[in-house]
Amino acid sequence: MSGAVQRRITIKDVAEAAGVGVATVSRVLSGGSASAETRERVLAAAARLDYRPSALGRNLRRRRTGGIGLLVPDITDSFYARLADGVLACARSYGEPVTVGVTGDDPEREAELIGTLIEQSMDRLIAVPSGDGEMWAPALRAGLNVVFADRRGRHDVPSVVPDDRAGVLTAVEYLAGLGHRKIAYLGRHGQSQRVAAFTAALASLGLPADRDLVVHARSSRDSAYAAAAGLLQHRPDVTAVIAGGNVLGEAAVLAARELDVRIPRDVSLIMFDDVPWAELCSPPLTVIAQPAQDIGYRAAELVLRQGRRPPAVTLPTQLVVRASCGPRVATSRR
């Protein structure tokens, strides 16, 4: 290790080096009025000393902090990773740092993380809310500027979400068009929006809307697998499955393979969220693509713009047909 750690350079050092007062330095650096000559002297001194204003001091004084918080259920999930990437891309263009927390879809952990963020005086927060969004009240009261992403938690918080209703409808219509009548939805807990859209879609097409046709998993891989396997095993009459996310889709493919259910011959599969491996999979998966990155980007824009915000932004999804869906064969499986 080379040099000793040097004391932080403060505005006072710059003021001294430039032969002016600290107020003047502050003014020059934040674009206030100053004579051309002083401005030059200050700028030169700041550059020479490699001065960087302390965000701590600034934020303390300004009683707000730059920076935005981001809470996602699982950064390992491609969807949320892309969402986070969108947020980071937008934040970077504003020069704002982003503090990320992983909630694991656990409201308790979420509350804990919100607490940490408030302690940091974060006043802007983008979150994929877990639970029903009830515990957000204290955070909102604390003056937090919140935008929800991917899920519409409460109605008094602006949100950026994919068009679940249209996405589900497209998927159901596509499958119905292939002759499927028993279509199941394999989802995560808390996707009430989509489930509603699903049953509505079934109804509108005159398909049976059996209650057991929607299966819920928790957000872990194991739980997803169990749910998928259970569905495939106990319901030989369903000939098509809509998986409500990429880990659900992965679980469905794995479970089908394990149970010797062939896709698409025995069951057709549509997965929400287009991930790179959907094309690599065998068979390549037909998906409802979601603009994950855009969702993040738009959410960041919303939270960074101070003006009043629209209550909800809905971004379109898109059906990408590959090879995991086929016409229904006349005979039921097995």
Place this chain on the structure above:
Amino acid sequence: MSGAVQRRITIKDVAEAAGVGVATVSRVLSGGSASAETRERVLAAAARLDYRPSALGRNLRRRRTGGIGLLVPDITDSFYARLADGVLACARSYGEPVTVGVTGDDPEREAELIGTLIEQSMDRLIAVPSGDGEMWAPALRAGLNVVFADRRGRHDVPSVVPDDRAGVLTAVEYLAGLGHRKIAYLGRHGQSQRVAAFTAALASLGLPADRDLVVHARSSRDSAYAAAAGLLQHRPDVTAVIAGGNVLGEAAVLAARELDVRIPRDVSLIMFDDVPWAELCSPPLTVIAQPAQDIGYRAAELVLRQGRRPPAVTLPTQLVVRASCGPRVATSRR
């Protein structure tokens, strides 16, 4: 929207409510000495007012900031997402917030992000360094506590890395055992460590170490595809490819499919990094699994522990055999 935004509750409010001085409140809350009765009064007041100490004030006074910075090339890449997850898991157990930046493997962007982090008075930083790590000198001089992850940038910075040498050797030996003699390495720029290990491994097994057998891509998907396609097209004599990361592996599979090169019949493929879809791929990919999450976790431990740190931690990799490698067929491809 319901209530008005309320003023932040400060230590002064708590002191007043408890009928004591601010110093006493601070002492009680940070575990200093106080009489049982005062302690109780203070704690009660703090709880009643839902007081949260401001990290800004604390950090400003303490002249250090909690919190750790994390710089990764691409949060969308499963490997780095898992690495980040490890960091976040460890940081959470210490209650430390993590600020994430995406460098895109661009030294300039990296330097910019380091600047932002320094302004935030972050004093702890975990980074997957891009470039050769030369521009880290100013950051280190600024007293930053840095740990490198995944890549060993400079030798005066502790690092947590996978055992590339052993991983590469295992892969090469495995392929050689299947009869392959022309083995190519498809890597990213900056993987000098692995390339060295690769040529060493070839040499130790008496295999030809043609210079053209290592192909470099930039870290974008497009660049990876181009490199993979180029390799497959122009070198019909290579019968086995080692892909140095999951996006490289994905590109190789895609390119092979496009060029009608069959895996494993025409070429065998080993991919660095075990991702969930490796098993879903057709054929399922044989991989060198890397403990991405562990790397992140250990790096976070290192950067959070104040004690002196070991210069480098190396974590083992593991060969996971699936179905993308086969014996060399006598005839060359094409």
Place this chain on the structure above:
DNA sequence: AATCATGATGGAATCGTTTCCATGAGTGGA
């Protein structure tokens, strides 16, 4: 009984910035 040690307590300084306000210099107009 006088002194000393101990421990609880609060006042005030400090961290690095922004911003209010007072001061002083210079300019234009009456």
Place this chain on the structure above:
DNA sequence: TCCACTCATGGAAACGATTCCATCATGATT
């Protein structure tokens, strides 16, 4: 010539915490 006005400038307060230090009460020791 003098006044009013603008403009640059620097001192000082404030933000919210921690921590040094002095003070004071209490119990113990000689």
